[in-house]
Amino acid sequence: MKIKLILSLIICMSLLSCIEKEDTKTLYLAHTLPQTHPVHKGIIEFQKALEKKSGGALKIKIFPDGQLGSEREVLELLQIGSVAITKVSAATLSNFVPEYHVLGIPYLFKDKQHQFDVLEGPVGKSILEKGEKFWLRGLCYYDAGSRSFYTSNKAIRTPEDLRGLKIRVMNNQMAINMVNALGGAATPMSYGELYTAIQQGVVDGAENNPPSFVSSNHYEISKYYTLDEHSSVPDVLLIGTKQWEKLSKQEKEWVQEAADESAQAQKKFWKESVDECMKIVKDAGVEIIIPEKSLFAEKSKSVLEEFQKEHPELAEIVKEIKSN
Template identity: 35%
Template sequence: MTGTPTADRRVFLKGVAGLGASAFLAGCAPKLGGMLTAADAHPENYPTVQAVRYMGDLLSQWTGGRLGIKIFAGGQLGSETDTLEITSFGGLDLTRVNFAPLNSIEPTTLPVCLPFIFNSVAHMRKVVDSDVGEEILASLEPHGLIGLCYYDSGARSFYNKRNPIRHPRDMAGLKLRVPPSDLYVAMINALGANAVPIPFGEIYQALTQGVIDGAENNWPTLVGERHYEAVSYFSLTEHLFTPEALVMSKASWDNLADDDRSLVRRAAKRSVVEMRRLWDLRVAEAKRVIAASDVKVNTVDKAPFAELMRPVWDRFIVTPTQKSLVDRIVAMGQG
């Protein structure tokens, strides 16, 4: 399936929704008893992909090979929006997604995506490991998804090829890629730049062809996706510490025995520890690569950027549940 044109892939994925996970497996790989399918837009060596593979190894060990995970990495099965949709229909068992596509289906997922709501990676991890995190994952079940765990996506900052960003005024006129999300678009526009929503896998080409001036993401993505080859400046706004989620199809979940559900949850939680270990190593390595490159890195005073986000928060945080979650998240970052 690798190399299938995008239009054909979308048609294929729509078909998968009607076939179910078993038929999908039969068409894509040798069917093994209890083999779950998983998708990820990141490449094979990315920490989220390795974490899901680690989860599959645990399941295989614990069940004598009865359960396991076959992962299709590198966007083989489409964009995150594609695989999320197919997972909700039961055509895939598992998918790792950024929270942006989740925002469009469940408002409770919005608070952890707000710019400048987290003050550090430690703050973000504390929140997602708490009852706040569990409540947000539980909100996905009515949409045909079981939230299993959170993975890191690091501190997201801006990189571009035109100029360093030290103040919001430096963003005027910049065409910056964002995930397909109203929240991300509103954030970029509020900062004075022009938001360009495009799929993750198209960023490098868009940078090299001049479709966009830059993007916003973390250290490992800047290096791992070779975006640093196409930009000149990396400005450490750290405007987002948005986590990512590993979700399972509720249809697949309902087909598991109670004991197997417990094993899947346990393996998912264990995979978080492994993912964070790999992630922290990846960040350190990415920083070394950038230090040896031609990319100029600069820190910023975050206050002027954060001040422009109040209207964005007010626009998207409207329900009592959302407001309560925001208050609890902010409180967990104080003291």
């Protein structure tokens, strides 16, 4: 990965992320997702909309599949101006911009409508702007679905069913706290190792959204999928301020308008993907469980309480979201 990053830096620094030819500017956009992913499809809509709005004056060159590094590495490239735009999870972005931590709180949103009312309203826009002091300006949010539990041998119907189960989570403190609060044994582990870990019984299960559950093939070795939807962490499309400041007022308007339009299109791509993936899961014989979410939300309240104690400066954002 170090060699890959060095090569990426050399390429990016030599070419720069914003190439100007006569009346055309080309902005480099890098992300880690495959080209079949619904978020990548949203990015394609951003690319098309921007070129159309600008009459070809602004173009986007996309580097998908992690060609220029991991999410964290690409964020660092944005900060120094070597890449213009990227898409990352709000969870990754929270390591750079603290306000994004709020979006990882379990059961923060009542439902999908509430989530996007918040994200596309004053609270969400305010969080997007918080990144500017870290050289990362948010443009819009993309739907990344909701994470739910899946297990190999024991069905999870209530929080009590999690007791004693080893559940793989991201190496993220809030995810760890949530699983532990629900009675499970949170087990941080590399995503690449997870298939074998479930297969061999090293862990009893994990948690993720339907497209990831299918693309990872974890549905092949997991008998149960419990749609508790404990967290709904969005993806974020953002531009480095070093490149943003090089754009004219009109160009900035084009970029923002194109981003907003792509966010609406991406929601449809995500829903289509979820519907398709849930059919695959059902056809594979996985039992789909619709639990009483309020039981899980109630038992995980301690995660929110602990978060507010540790981050009193962010408590007001949580309050605004809850009252929305």
